Amino acid sequence: MIVSPFARRAYVASTQFDHTSILRLIEWRWDLDPLTVRDAAANNIAEELDFNPKGKKCKGADGLIEEGKEVMDEFEEDTLDAGLIGAAQKVEHYEIAAYGTVAAYAGILGFTDDQNTLHAILDEEKNTDRTLTDLAEKLVNKDAVRAA
Numbered sequence: 751m752i753v754s755p756f757a758r759r760a761y762v763a764s765t766q767f768d769h770t771s772i773l774r775l776i777e778w779r780w781d782l783d784p785l786t787v788r789d790a791a792a793n794n795i796a797e798e799l800d801f802n803p804k805g806k807k808c809k810g811a812d813g814l815i816e817e818g819k820e821v822m823d824e825f826e827e828d829t830l831d832a833g834l835i836g837a838a839q840k841v842e843h844y845e846i847a848a849y850g851t852v853a854a855y856a857g858i859l860g861f862t863d864d865q866n867t868l869h870a871i872l873d874e875e876k877n878t879d880r881t882l883t884d885l886a887e888k889l890v891n892k893d894a895v896r897a898a
């Protein structure tokens with residue numbers, strides 16, 4: 751079941767989608783290489799939505815990508831690693847906000863299964879953020895301070 755303002759009304763598709771279909775959409779939308787074999791094989795959920803995602807840019811994501819590029823231009827080696835972790839954490843926080851919001855909407859609409867799936871994705875995003883924090887605090891930030 752698709753919960754989206756872009757879902758087609760009274761439309762039934764027989765194509766199977768799961769949360770990796772959203773990754774597939776993101777990769778397709780921004781011409782990114784697949785992160786995993788699983789999402790490379792996933793069906794692109796954009797095929798079942800009533801909009802042209804190539805025609806609308808996400809200003810928030812574009813801004814985060816631009817900030818990441820600036821980090822790559824301004825820092826080197828150990829300080830670059832610390833800067834990239836910071837940039838990646840901004841992306842994770844953006845994803846946490848987005849998945850948290852959509853999970854809440856799914857709950858309000860009574861789509862419990864979808865809400866559970868979105869909470870599982872939200873937990874993955876939070877775990878990634880914690881992993882990045884651990885990496886920064888235990889290793890990369892100290893190297894960056896020594897290099898600065």
Ligand SMILES: [Fe+2]
Pocket residue numbers: 841842845875878
């Ligand atoms: Fe993420």
